[in-house]
Amino acid sequence: MLRKYDVLTEEQVKTIHEETMKILEEIGMEFEYEPALEVFKAEGQKVEGNRVHFTREFIEAKVKLAPSQFTLHARNPEHNLVCGGDNIIYMPGYGAPFIHDVDGNRRKTTMQDYDNIVKLAGASKNLHMTGGTVAEPQDIPDEVRHLKMLYSSIKNSDKCFMGSAEGQERAEDSIEIASILFGGKDVIKEKPVLISLINSLTPLKYDGRMLGAMMAYAKAGQAVVIASLVMAGSTGPAALAGTLALQNAEVLAGIALAQSVNPGTPVVYGSTSALSDMHSGSLSIGSPECALFISASAQLARFYGVPSRSGGGLNDSKIVDAQAGYESMMTLMAASTTGINFVLHTAGILQYFMAMSYEKFMMDDEIAGMLLHYMKGFTFDEDGMAFDVIAKVGPGGHYLTQKHTRKNHKREFRTAQLSDRTAFESWSKEKLDTNQRANRKWQEVLANYVPPALDEAIDKQLLEFIAKRS
Amino acid sequence: MSELFAELKQAVIDGDEDIVSESSQKVIDQGVNPVDAVQLGLIKGIEVIGEAWKAGEAFLPDVMMSAEAMKVGLGLLEPEIAKLGMSEGESKGKIVLGTVEGDIHDIGKNITGAMFTAAGYKVFDLGTDIKAEDFVVKAKEVGADIIGASALLTTTMIGQKQLVDYLKEHNLRDQFKVFVGGGPTSQVWADEIGADGWAETADEAVELAGRLLAK
Numbered sequence: 001m002l003r004k005y006d007v008l009t010e011e012q013v014k015t016i017h018e019e020t021m022k023i024l025e026e027i028g029m030e031f032e033y034e035p036a037l038e039v040f041k042a043e044g045q046k047v048e049g050n051r052v053h054f055t056r057e058f059i060e061a062k063v064k065l066a067p068s069q070f071t072l073h074a075r076n077p078e079h080n081l082v083c084g085g086d087n088i089i090y091m092p093g094y095g096a097p098f099i100h101d102v103d104g105n106r107r108k109t110t111m112q113d114y115d116n117i118v119k120l121a122g123a124s125k126n127l128h129m130t131g132g133t134v135a136e137p138q139d140i141p142d143e144v145r146h147l148k149m150l151y152s153s154i155k156n157s158d159k160c161f162m163g164s165a166e167g168q169e170r171a172e173d174s175i176e177i178a179s180i181l182f183g184g185k186d187v188i189k190e191k192p193v194l195i196s197l198i199n200s201l202t203p204l205k206y207d208g209r210m211l212g213a214m215m216a217y218a219k220a221g222q223a224v225v226i227a228s229l230v231m232a233g234s235t236g237p238a239a240l241a242g243t244l245a246l247q248n249a250e251v252l253a254g255i256a257l258a259q260s261v262n263p264g265t266p267v268v269y270g271s272t273s274a275l276s277d278m279h280s281g282s283l284s285i286g287s288p289e290c291a292l293f294i295s296a297s298a299q300l301a302r303f304y305g306v307p308s309r310s311g312g313g314l315n316d317s318k319i320v321d322a323q324a325g326y327e328s329m330m331t332l333m334a335a336s337t338t339g340i341n342f343v344l345h346t347a348g349i350l351q352y353f354m355a356m357s358y359e360k361f362m363m364d365d366e367i368a369g370m371l372l373h374y375m376k377g378f379t380f381d382e383d384g385m386a387f388d389v390i391a392k393v394g395p396g397g398h399y400l401t402q403k404h405t406r407k408n409h410k411r412e413f414r415t416a417q418l419s420d421r422t423a424f425e426s427w428s429k430e431k432l433d434t435n436q437r438a439n440r441k442w443q444e445v446l447a448n449y450v451p452p453a454l455d456e457a458i459d460k461q462l463l464e465f466i467a468k469r470s
Numbered sequence: 471m472s473e474l475f476a477e478l479k480q481a482v483i484d485g486d487e488d489i490v491s492e493s494s495q496k497v498i499d500q501g502v503n504p505v506d507a508v509q510l511g512l513i514k515g516i517e518v519i520g521e522a523w524k525a526g527e528a529f530l531p532d533v534m535m536s537a538e539a540m541k542v543g544l545g546l547l548e549p550e551i552a553k554l555g556m557s558e559g560e561s562k563g564k565i566v567l568g569t570v571e572g573d574i575h576d577i578g579k580n581i582t583g584a585m586f587t588a589a590g591y592k593v594f595d596l597g598t599d600i601k602a603e604d605f606v607v608k609a610k611e612v613g614a615d616i617i618g619a620s621a622l623l624t625t626t627m628i629g630q631k632q633l634v635d636y637l638k639e640h641n642l643r644d645q646f647k648v649f650v651g652g653g654p655t656s657q658v659w660a661d662e663i664g665a666d667g668w669a670e671t672a673d674e675a676v677e678l679a680g681r682l683l684a685k
Binding site: 097098106108136138142166201207231233234235238276278279280281354 | 526529530531574577578581624625628653654656658671672
């Protein structure tokens with residue numbers, strides 16, 4: 001495994017920490033949720049209206065309670081995931097309201113898209129879990145969307161999946177559903193199975209919906225990603241270091257709340273901070289600034305001793321083209337090589353989280369596979385050094401007919417799944433670009449995918465619960 | 471006097487609220503015609519920034535700060551104009567803006583407001599989490615041409631439909647043009663709920679308003 005690299009010096013990390021404490025002490029944050037304010041009051045923090053001023057002792061002590069890593073359990077234990085340390089978890093994009101089709105046309109996301117993306121993630125060798133809200137099923141009424149999505153995630157794959165962050169009630173539904181699947185609330189409290197995405201409302205706020213969900217999950221012992229997306233220049237200062245401190249304040253306050261509700265709650269330090277384009281105001285995530293935020297977030301999470309979430313195949317392009325490719329590779333590579341543990345949005349995202357694309361999903365899956373191989377680094381065992389075969393072939397000659405080659409290339413080399421490595425003549429028969437090849441590929445994968453069987457009794461119970469709640 | 475107008479114009483271009491405020495106060499103290507101060511000072515400044523924006527020379531903070539500065543000036547001069555029983559002169563149109571009920575995201579709406587201001591419209595920004603009824607109350611009060619409703623979430627977009635429905639129920643649908651916008655919205659959605667206009671960006675919204683109000 002390659003060593004993760006740092007983008008900040010130790011001194012700079014400390015400075016960010018100090019600035020963060022100043023923000024939390026002097027400026028404070030707003031929490032639009034009475035139960036959260038009650039928690040902070042009980043912890044002796046200064047609460048005026050919705051505004052909370054924190055003491056550094058409180059924040060630092062609470063953050064220390066968060067585990068440095070935890071295991072997320074899947075219905076197939078082979079897919080259990082360790083979140084933290086040197087581990088990396090890839091998964092699909094989250095929350096996009098549109099699908100961009102192969103021809104660049106845009107349409108609303110549907111339940112069918114949700115099912116399909118879960119299946120593609122289930123089939124992928126490179127994606128470790130199926131994520132959550134992989135496409136907003138807009139053909140399903142809002143009140144029951146979370147139920148249908150959870151069921152699809154369970155039915156169509158046996159990898160880990162995410163819970164709903166849409167308020168306390170839907171979090172509790174998610175917990176009920178997970179309890180049915182895993183054999184009770186006590187079981188999942190011991191072994192977390194759900195992880196959910198709690199976002200701050202930058203700058204320096206959390207809304208009631210997110211806080212309700214966060215507190216419900218913390219009580220049930222389920223994992224939460226506590227994430228901040230500062231748009232430098234609009235919802236944050238046009239300053240990268242200042243933005244980092246602002247983001248850090250929001251995330252640490254969220255972690256402190258989760259730890260106050262239930263000490264030891266598995267949390268992930270989350271960031272997708274990026275910038276506002278100064279011409280359009282739009283979020284821009286396929287940017288070097290975003291890559292810096294990703295890398296610094298990994299480092300800050302290491303400093304606090306918690307797992308990190310950021311990055312992904314992030315880009316601002318509208319279709320699978322060169323821009324989508326080069327931007328996504330930069331951000332996913334930054335995340336992977338600087339030590340991000342939980343990589344939401346690894347596959348499928350186009351146009352700054354606005355859209356999912358099946359073709360982009362396949363391209364990102366290939367990028368993810370390339371990076372997983374890259375991060376393995378060099379192997380220094382006997383076969384890796386290959387002295388004997390170098391001696392055997394000697395000067396001149398070639399290695400193609402050596403046993404060592406035949407045996408070793410599968411370990412040392414990765415076979416491309418989507419990239420075209422053929423010569424000109426073969427390529428020129430159809431002249432397919434990445435977008436077109438990916439379009440064929442996902443249809444092929446989907447046609448061949450068989451979802452792993454789900455226990456019939458459990459399936460029945462799940463459907464009954466969903467019917468009762470619908 | 472023309473020096474004072476030039477000062478106002480430059481302060482709007484610079485997005486300097488303090489100087490706009492000082493100069494506007496001078497207009498009032500010295501008994502200068504406040505309508506002229508608006509027309510030959512503030513508006514001239516915002517026109518310069520509007521042109522620079524169109525040419526791609528000005529950035530978003532330039533336009534937004536100029537719009538804010540302009541608002542400060544109007545805040546001081548408008549009461550004076552009313553007091554003197556004068557008319558401010560025609561604006562291109564009046565637009566009431568807000569983010570729909572249940573939604574608190576406002577960056578896109580704020581940008582849109584600034585762009586409309588820069589383009590010569592009078593903007594009444596209600597803020598976030600606004601009920602259909604409150605949009606309409608304000609629109610009636612100011613005699614708005616357009617009501618603009620923003621939503622960032624797929625779960626709050628419905629507030630835009632509620633606005634259109636509310637207008638229909640109260641026989642007010644033909645009184646105002648309804649514009650909708652925000653991340654998850656689209657032309658298809660606007661057509662579905664019977665809105666008059668949809669735009670993906672603030673610039674496009676301003677263009678659309680120009681076309682619709684010209685009819």
